[in-house]
Amino acid sequence: MTRPEHIAPPELYYNEVEAKKYTQNTRVIHIQRKITKRAIELLALPKNKPLLLLDIGCGSGLSGQELRKMRHVEWIGLDISASMLAIAKERDVGGDLCRSDLGEGIPFRPNTIDGAISISTVQWLFNADFKDAQPFQRLKLFFQTLNHCLRRGGRAVIQFYPENGHQLEEMQRCATQAGFGGGLLCDYPNSTRQKKWYFVLFAGTAKIDPIAMPQALMAGEDQNDSDTDSSDDSDEEEEEEESGDGMILDSNSDDEDESDAEGPIEKKKTSVIQSNVQFEWKREKRSQRDRRKKQKNLKQKVMEQKERQQRQGKDVRRNTKYTGRKRKSGW
């Protein structure tokens, strides 16, 4: 499938026709609503408290309109596409709207916003869409200004579609450098269709708060990540039983595969990032036991083997969306 961000800059891609098509597509409506609900859950907002939130890349308001359902909550939507914003206005989605290019920074004064969601948007920032565009600088500025405008401890939940592991790492690095605490979370990591990446970021808390992070199934893939949530222990015990199934893959072949693609720089980067950013894996709805009954796919086998190796204190490569996948070399 072609990614829209490869076709044209967002303000041109989401023109009048496309913006209308997007907003009326029932499948899109359903998916965006589902993701937004999950993002709101991850925001973990205090109940019934008056709040001012942002919807970053609000588009025509499919995401933001979910924010409207909360009492005492007002929101402001930011988007670059005039056509998307015009539809949001027309549909009366309840938020105040503002046209803005995220790569130029979030245009709010420091310490003014209680929380932010961003649904299916930030991957656009990886493109150099105009002359002299510097995606990395834009990404950096985006996270910096987002961190500034959020009130201390305010959360930003950013769901996006990374194209590869490099993008995940760039983003992580920018978020950490900007002073965000928190980490990355992957819902349904074993489902190609349902898999979703979220950054769950805490403003102004460059240290991880293990209590505040959502529950993890497999956390802290790095051996130097000693801060991991203690609730993982029970999961690991459960996993232990699985090692008896005798379906261990050759770890070397997997490692080679990954280093082909990601190169040696990755190691250096992760060691910097890992002290601040924690990887989390959302528990799948199905129980582990149900899953075990099913035929294990390549990915599951690799993951399970990695977990075993981690428990044994071995140096194991970080899990990415490419873990256990067949791949071509190069990005």
Place this chain on the structure above:
Amino acid sequence: MKLLTHNLLQCIVPACRKHHYPLKVTASLLNVEENPFDAIFASRMLERLEYNILLEAYNSLRQDGQPELPPAVPEDGASNEVFLQSLFFAINCLDVVEGAMTCSSCGRIYPIHNSIPNMIVRAIEGEQPPQSIEKEQEDEEEEESEN
């Protein structure tokens, strides 16, 4: 655009960004939304508002019959119902439909159209380039010499 949004916005021209300059708002078309009064919300927003900037913006847009804001936040502002009602109207009901915001420092103009302010600074392909800053500075100089 509501005055709450206006109050939190700042100029994002690189030279201005760090200084958090406020924007002066003007309007050629206003709308009043009848949003139900939410005292808790208004009182919670109070601490993050630049009251003087709100006052200036609101007083320049306010029409006859609309609530008045006191020159300073009353001491019991966060719990004063009457004050909070005026505040709520000012920040959450008045809507600038057509107008502009101007940076008090660099003169950058951010147009407001269809209630949506355009905060994009770079030139977007196929769109009219943003108004020139030089022109603005000239205007300022003229004003000064008049004084």
